[in-house]
Amino acid sequence: MIESTVASRWFRRYPPSQGRAAVRRLVCLPHAGGTASAFHGWADRLGGGTEVLAARYPGRQERIAEDCVTGMAELADAVTGALLPFLDLPVHLFGHSMGASLGYEVALRLEQEHGVRVAGLHVSARKAPHLVTPEPTYLGGDEAVIAEVLELGGTEAQLLSDPDLFELVMPALRADFEIVGTYRARPVRPLGCPVAGYVGDRDEVTPADLAAWADVSTVSFDLTVYPGGHFYLADQRDALLRDLAARIA
Structure with a gap:
């Protein structure tokens, strides 16, 4: 078993609640522009010996000095490689928006290249990988990216209004919107694990897209459909985590 002191450049580790030993891991993959801190407190609410590994993409927070990744394949390869030392316990993946596509790509790589099936893939607010359409927002420059972020809401929209934070936030947003804008559909490649989908009932991504x-x-x-828009999981966090806890227990 991996010692709790082992650090990872790619993951911020949140130990199980109440000092329990980890018996499984939930790997959380943020949305475009998102950070690992979005999943702070999740381990305490999941309970039951679940350690949370929140992905730390380059170009933000502790990795602010690193170049951002601009392609899905490169990001998925890197996250998959970083995850290999953590496969001594059952692993579930949770991804929101861009993170859902990334979760699928990581699960595929683990299964097809390393012979490891994840225990479950949990996808939120994102079309299925064989139905995604390239989103050219990034081609419109910063103005188009900012407009999209403001429309969707979320933490990044608040940060953009602060002149001192704007230049820190924008490189990651530019890179992630390029990832989303260049990720293309291809024929279905099934996974040998359960998949659970989550979406808000007022999101531009519809329940049919998730189905x-x-x-x-x-x-x-x-x-599972919750009240809310693209970032339904902010208001519905407790309900979402109860569902996740039941599925991964």
């Missing part, structure tokens, strides 16, 4: 993730699993698929 198509059923084609990705050879095991099972469940869909």
Whole structure:
């Protein structure tokens, strides 16, 4: 078993609640422009010996001095490689928006290249990988990216209004919107694990978009719809974490 003191450049580790030993891991993959801190407190609410590994993408927070990644394949390769030392326990993946596509790509790489099936893939607010359409927002420059972020809401929209933080936030947003804008659909490549989907009922990503993730699993698929928009998980965090805890326990 990996010692709790082992550090990772790619993951911020949140130990299980109440000092319990970890018996499983939930790897959390942020949305475009998102950071690992979005998943602070999740381990305490999941309970039951779940350690949370929150992905730390380059170009933000502790990795602010590093160049951002601008391609999905490069990011998925890097996250997969960084995850290999943590496979001594069952691993679930949770990804929101861009992170959902990344979770699928990581699960594929683990299964097809390393012979490891994740225990579950949990995807939020994102079209199924065989239905995604390139989103050219990044081609419109900073103005288009900012407009999209403000429309969707979320923490990044608040940060953009602060002149002192603007230049710190924008490089990651530019890079992540390029990842989303160049990620293309391809024929279904199923996973041998359960898949669960989550979406807000007022999101531009619809429940039907999430339902198509059923084609990705050879095991099972469940869909849960919450009140809210693209960042429903801010207001519905407790309900979401109860559902996740039940599924991964």
